[in-house]
Amino acid sequence: MDTNEPANEAGNTAPAPRRRAQGLGREVILEACLKLAHGTEPDALSFRKIGKELGADPTALYRHFADKDELLLALADRVIAKGMEGYRPGPSWEASLRDLMLRTRASFLRYPQVATLAALRVTRQEGELEFIEAMLGALDRAGFERREAVRVYRACGDFMLAWTGFSAGLVLLGEKSALDDEAWVSRYAEVSAQQYPLAVSSVEMMAAVQDEDNHRFALDLLLGGIAARLAN
Structure with a gap:
C-alpha cells in the first residue's frame, strides 16, 4: 500500500495523529487564532475550533494559556502590535494621533472576532505599551x-x-446590517411626518452614511476639539 500513513494491526490506514502538544507554542497558537479571526463564523475562537485548526487536542492549549481570557488578551495585543508595524511620528502631533488611531483600528478590523471580544480590554503587554508611548x-x-x-x-x-x-x-453582521438600514427607512415611512418632521425627512440621508466615512468625520471632530483645547 503506497501511503505515508501508518497502518493498524488489521491493515487499515490509521488517521493522521494529532500534533503533539509539545510541538505547539504560543506563537503557533496565536497565528492559528488570527487566521480564524479573519472570518465571520460565530464563536470562531472557541478552543474546540482552535484545536481543530491546529490539528491538536483543545486541552493542549491550556499548556500555554491559563484560560480563554489570557488567550484573548494576547491576541488583542498581537493585533495592536501588527497595527504599530511601520509607524513613524507624523509631521505634526495631530497627524501622529490620526495615524495611530486609524492604523490600530484598521488592524483590529482585519480580525473582527478579536475586536468584538477583546478590543475593550487592557492587555498590559508590549503592543499596547508601544501604542500608549x-x-x-x-x-x-x-x-x-x-x-x-x-x-x-x-x-x-x-x-x-x-x-x-x-x-x-457591523462586519460580523454582514448583510444583516444593510437590512437593518432598509428596515429603518421603511419603518420611518410609517411615522407621522407632522409629529417628527426632521427625523422622517432625514432618515434616508442618515441611513446612507457609511460607517467608515462617519468614523473619519467623528475623528476630525475629536481632533479639532483637541486642537482647540490646546489653543486655549
Missing part, C-alpha cells in the same frame, strides 16, 4: 501638560476602541 509622545510634542495629555489619550483611546468594536460588530 507613541500617543503620549505625540501629545508631549504638542505641548500638553502631562495630566492633560493623559486625559486626551484616554479620550482618544476609548474613542478608537469603542468605535472599532462597533464597526467590527
Whole structure:
C-alpha cells in the first residue's frame, strides 16, 4: 500500500495523529487564532475550533494559556502590535494621533472576532505599551501638560476602541446590517411626518452614511476639539 500513513494491526490506514502538544507554542497558537479571526463564523475562537485548526487536542492549549481570557488578551495585543508595524511620528502631533488611531483600528478590523471580544480590554503587554508611548509622545510634542495629555489619550483611546468594536460588530453582521438600514427607512415611512418632521425627512440621508466615512468625520471632530483645547 503506497501511503505515508501508518497502518493498524488489521491493515487499515490509521488517521493522521494529532500534533503533539509539545510541538505547539504560543506563537503557533496565536497565528492559528488570527487566521480564524479573519472570518465571520460565530464563536470562531472557541478552543474546540482552535484545536481543530491546529490539528491538536483543545486541552493542549491550556499548556500555554491559563484560560480563554489570557488567550484573548494576547491576541488583542498581537493585533495592536501588527497595527504599530511601520509607524513613524507624523509631521505634526495631530497627524501622529490620526495615524495611530486609524492604523490600530484598521488592524483590529482585519480580525473582527478579536475586536468584538477583546478590543475593550487592557492587555498590559508590549503592543499596547508601544501604542500608549507613541500617543503620549505625540501629545508631549504638542505641548500638553502631562495630566492633560493623559486625559486626551484616554479620550482618544476609548474613542478608537469603542468605535472599532462597533464597526467590527457591523462586519460580523454582514448583510444583516444593510437590512437593518432598509428596515429603518421603511419603518420611518410609517411615522407621522407632522409629529417628527426632521427625523422622517432625514432618515434616508442618515441611513446612507457609511460607517467608515462617519468614523473619519467623528475623528476630525475629536481632533479639532483637541486642537482647540490646546489653543486655549
